[in-house]
Amino acid sequence: MADLYDDLYRILKPRRTQAEDILQRLGFESTACGLSIHSEGEWIRGGAETFVRMFALKAGEEIRQFIMKACTPFSPALPIDKVLTKWFSRRELLSSSGCVVPHVYGIGDGVWIEDFIPHRLGDVIEQLWAPGLREDLATFADALQRHRFDAISPFSDLRSDGRRAVIIDFGEDLGDPNCLAVAPDYKTPLINWLRRFRVDWDSFPAISLDPLFDRG
Numbered sequence: 001m002a003d004l005y006d007d008l009y010r011i012l013k014p015r016r017t018q019a020e021d022i023l024q025r026l027g028f029e030s031t032a033c034g035l036s037i038h039s040e041g042e043w044i045r046g047g048a049e050t051f052v053r054m055f056a057l058k059a060g061e062e063i064r065q066f067i068m069k070a071c072t073p074f075s076p077a078l079p080i081d082k083v084l085t086k087w088f089s090r091r092e093l094l095s096s097s098g099c100v101v102p103h104v105y106g107i108g109d110g111v112w113i114e115d116f117i118p119h120r121l122g123d124v125i126e127q128l129w130a131p132g133l134r135e136d137l138a139t140f141a142d143a144l145q146r147h148r149f150d151a152i153s154p155f156s157d158l159r160s161d162g163r164r165a166v167i168i169d170f171g172e173d174l175g176d177p178n179c180l181a182v183a184p185d186y187k188t189p190l191i192n193w194l195r196r197f198r199v200d201w202d203s204f205p206a207i208s209l210d211p212l213f214d215r216g
Contacts, residue, residue, distance in 0.1 A: 004037060004040055004053075004055060007068060007111065008022055008113075009022070010108050010109065010111075011068075011105075011106040011107060011108045011109075011111055011112065011113055012025045012026070012105065012106040012113070013106065013108065019034060019035035020035075022035055023035055023057075023059050025105055025106065026057065026064065026066070026105055026113075027064070027103075027105070028057075028059045028062055028064065029062060030059050030060045030062060033059045033060030033062075034059065034060075035057060035058075035059055036057070036058045036059075037055065037056075037057060037058070038056040038057060038058040038063050039054075039055060039056045040055045040056075041053055041054040041055060043070070046069065047157075047169060047171065048074065048171070048172075048173075049071065049072055049073055049074060049083075049171045049172065050069050050070060050071060050072060050171070051069070051070045051072055052067055052068065052069050052070070053067070053068040054066070054067050054068075054116055055067075055068065065115070065116040065118065066105070066113055066114065066115060066116050067102075067113070067114060067115070067116040068111060068112070068113050069111065069112055069113075069114065070110060070111045071083055071084055071087070071110045071111075074172065080110040081110070084107070084110065086176070087170040087171060088170070090170040090174055090176075090177065091104075091167075091170045093143075093147060093177055094140070094143050094167060094170075097139070097142075097143035097146070097147070098139045098143070099136070099139055099140050099143055099167055100136055100164045100165060100166045100167065101166065101167050101168075102114040102115040102116075102117055102166060102168060103115050117159040117160065117161055117166045117168060118159075118161065119159060119160045119161070119162060120158075120159055120160075121133070121155075121158040121159055121160045121165050121166075122156075122196075122197060124160040124162060125194070125197045125199060126197055128162070129199055130163060132163050132164050132165075133160065133163075133164065133165050134201075136164050136165035136166075137155070137158075137165050137190060137194075138190075140154070140155075140158075140165065140167060141154075141186040141187060141189075141190045142186075144184075144186045145183045145184060145185070145186045145187075146183065147177040147178060148177060148178050148179065148180040148181075148182075148183050148184065149174060149175050149176070149177050149179075149180075149184075150175035150176070150179050150180050150184070151173065151174050151175050151186075152173045152174075152175070153173065154173075154174065154186070154189070155189070155190060155193045156193070157169040157173070
């Protein structure tokens with residue numbers, strides 16, 4: 001547990017070495033109940049370019065889940081700070097375009113803490129196809145097209161809290177914005193991806209992709 005506390009202090013950089021400041025920076029409603037570790041995972045590979053560590057903290061009766069991510073770029077010759085600059089630039093661009101991304105609480109030495117999003121979006125879609133998910137997917141596909149991302153399988157890594165579709169991966173598979181001369185088609189890949197889960201976009205006429213994709 002000591003190494004988790006060490007990472008929390010290193011990443012969050014509290015003004016004082018007290019648990020109350022850690023809780024405040026992590027968004028807990030109550031900061032006077034003391035901090036305890038509710039559960040703690042080991043570092044595991046999260047993707048081709050990251051290692052991740054899930055953990056949950058408890059203050060009073062409030063328990064919240066977080067994930068710690070460490071950047072491990074493909075090329076060791078590329079400085080981690082430059083890789084993260086690209087990742088967080090993509091994150092900010094998509095967030096400012098209306099896409100849902102996890103809140104980041106702090107970053108330091110190539111490691112950052114954000115909210116843990118518990119479910120794969122595909123698993124949620126199989127159980128519940130909610131209006132918020134439809135809108136989030138349409139917004140994401142529209143942002144990819146408008147900003148001319150050259151993304152590889154952009155919908156396969158999406159996650160969900162059960163209500164919203166959340167983008168968690170901003171690495172090289174997402175690609176860089178404005179790198180294609182012509183805006184790619186993300187409407188068709190989205191519709192085809194949804195069909196894997198027996199979801200037909202045309203079954204929901206109240207929400208159409210066309211107004212989004214026709215905005216120019």
